[in-house]
Amino acid sequence: MTSRERLLTAxxxxxxxxxPYTYHATGECAEALRAHLGLxxxxxxxxxxxxxxxxxxxxxxxxxxxxxxxxxxxxxGRRTTLWGTPLKRVEYSTGAYWEFDTPPLARMETAxxxxxxxWPDPDKVEFIPLPEEAVWQPRRAGIVxxxxxxxxxxxxxxxxxxxxxxxxxxIADPENVExxxxxxxxxxxxxxxxxxxxxxxxIDYVSCGDDFGTQLGLLISREHFQRxxxxxxxxxxxxxKSKGVxxxxxxxxxxxxxxxxxxxxxxxxxxxxxxxxxxxxxxRLKREFGGHLAFHGAIDIQQxxxxxxxxxxxxxxxxxxxxxGPDGYVLAPSxxxxxxxxxxxxxxxxxxxxxxxxxx
Numbered sequence: 001m002t003s004r005e006r007l008l009t010a011x012x013x014x015x016x017x018x019x020p021y022t023y024h025a026t027g028e029c030a031e032a033l034r035a036h037l038g039l040x041x042x043x044x045x046x047x048x049x050x051x052x053x054x055x056x057x058x059x060x061x062x063x064x065x066x067x068x069x070x071x072x073x074x075x076x077g078r079r080t081t082l083w084g085t086p087l088k089r090v091e092y093s094t095g096a097y098w099e100f101d102t103p104p105l106a107r108m109e110t111a112x113x114x115x116x117x118x119w120p121d122p123d124k125v126e127f128i129p130l131p132e133e134a135v136w137q138p139r140r141a142g143i144v145x146x147x148x149x150x151x152x153x154x155x156x157x158x159x160x161x162x163x164x165x166x167x168x169x170x171i172a173d174p175e176n177v178e179x180x181x182x183x184x185x186x187x188x189x190x191x192x193x194x195x196x197x198x199x200x201x202x203i204d205y206v207s208c209g210d211d212f213g214t215q216l217g218l219l220i221s222r223e224h225f226q227r228x229x230x231x232x233x234x235x236x237x238x239x240x241k242s243k244g245v246x247x248x249x250x251x252x253x254x255x256x257x258x259x260x261x262x263x264x265x266x267x268x269x270x271x272x273x274x275x276x277x278x279x280x281x282x283x284r285l286k287r288e289f290g291g292h293l294a295f296h297g298a299i300d301i302q303q304x305x306x307x308x309x310x311x312x313x314x315x316x317x318x319x320x321x322x323x324x325g326p327d328g329y330v331l332a333p334s335x336x337x338x339x340x341x342x343x344x345x346x347x348x349x350x351x352x353x354x355x356x357x358x359x360x
Contacts, residue, residue, distance in 0.1 A: 003052040008204060011246055011269050011294050013328035019321055019357030020052040020330045021350065022296070025337035028095035029346075036343035049350040052330070054296075082120050083160050094339040103162040111179035119183045122190045127198055152210025153181045153232040154220075156188075170224050177228050185232045192236055196243045205246035205269070208233065213253020216278045222257050230261050237266030248296075252335065254278040259285070263292045272297035272334045273324075283323040294328035299349055301333045306340045310348035317352040331357065 001009070001017045009016040023046040025033065030042035037048060046053065079087040079098065088101040108114050157180045158166045169176040196203060210233075212219055237247040248269040249262055256279035262270065270293050274280055282298050298320050299305065304312055320331060331353050337346060 004204075007052050007054065007330060010328060010330050011205065011248075013290070013294050015325075015327040017358070019325050019353055021049075021353045021357070022046075022054055022330060022332045023049060023051040023337075023350075024332065025346075026095060026339055028339035029337045029341060032339065033337075033343045033346055036347075050354060051350070054330075081159065083156060084118065085159050100159050103158075103160055103165070105161045105180070106165055108176075109173075111173075111175045114176060114179040115183065117183070120187050122187045122194070125191060125194075127194065152208045153184055153229045154212060154225075155210045156184045157181060157229075167220070170220065170228065174228070181228060181232050185235070189232075189236060189239065193239060196240065196245065200243070203243075203245050205248045206237065206240040207248040207250065208236065209250040211250075211252040212258060213251065213255040213274070213277060215254060215276070217254050218257060219253070222261070225258050226261060230265055233262075234265040241266050252277075254280060256280060256285075259289055259293075263289065267293065269294045269296055269330075271295075272332070274302075274334050275300050276302050276334075282320060286324050286328075290324075290328060294330070295324050296330040297332045297334045298324060298329075299331060299333045301335050301338060301341065305333060305345050305349070306338065306342075308345065310344050313345045313348040314352040317349055318356055321353070321357055325357070 003020070006016040006018070006020045010020050025045075027042070030045060033045055034040075034042045037045070039045060039048060078089075081087060081100075084104040086101045087098040089096055090099045105114060105117060108117070157177065161169070161176075161180055166177065166180075192206065196206075210229075212225060218225070240247055246268050247266045248271065249267040250271045251262070252272060252274055254274070254277035255262075259270070270289075273282060273285065273295050275282055275298055282295070285293075285295065299313075299316060304316050308316075317331065321329070325331075333349070
């Protein structure tokens with residue numbers, strides 16, 4: 001099988017020739033791994049391990065992934081998202097990340113004020129032509145429509161409103177939440193429709209990244225998820241499914257209670273399977289939801305990969321394949337590989353899945 005065939009077979013809950021597996025790491029982790037392997041560039045890493053590749057083979061939106069860096073970086077090192085939220089660079093011991101700063105809707109009190117905000121216009125987004133060589137590359141699983149157009153209604157809502165204010169709105173001013181989600185969807189849904197039509201035949205799946213879980217449970221109640229966010233998510237995914245496109249959801253944390261709702265919304269592939277979170281036992285997930293979902297992830301980046309030995313990692317790889325495979329499983333870390341993970345453990349993960357992940 002080609003990489004694309006392997007991934008798509010697993011995403012459709014079939015059994016490919018071997019367990020597919022993917023690579024995703026922070027820049028700091030990738031650089032350390034490159035040095036450990038003696039490679040000339042970090043771009044060579046997934047090829048070195050013969051990894052399969054999710055992801056877009058070309059930027060779908062003019063200017064790249066504009067949701068996260070609409071205005072570019074200013075001379076003082078600041079960025080602004082497509083939605084008007086400033087970002088600030090925060091450094092930590094081994095690297096840096098971008099954090100939302102000063103939500104633009106934080107001081108608004110009514111739905112009318114929210115509606116009057118300068119929301120992005122989907123008609124002003126310019127789609128680039130899809131290069132001929134981008135279609136059906138054997139090491140890629142088609143085109144992802146997601147990172148620039150469709151992060152998710154909850155993630156964008158707290159980005160522009162602020163988490164605390166959004167939580168308060170759900171109880172005290174629900175019309176504010178409804179206005180925010182409606183204005184988000186007025187951008188993301190027509191943009192998704194345009195992409196599906198423009199790149200018809202070249203899109204395998206649509207992805208949405210939206211975190212609803214903490215380590216111990218949901219960030220919001222299931223009832224609030226069903227009321228405020230599931231309807232919009234459902235409209236996006238059902239649009240994709242109407243075009244014959246699969247639906248992929250990234251959702252961190254302890255989300256067991258809303259997995260049936262995600263399935264109802266149209267989700268067919270669930271990532272990243274945070275196995276140390278409450279209720280996220282992989283064997284249980286496979287047993288209860290494996291008839292509806294494929295799984296992507298599940299190799300623990302909280303404990304096993306950063307603090308275990310290479311033998312611990314190899315043991316977990318074998319265990320996850322037994323629990324979640326051989327059908328409907330794409331092996332990967334339970335989030336991006338971080339800078340606190342020893343390169344030897346990353347090597348052990350990929351060597352083991354390649355050695356033991358053959359079908360049958």
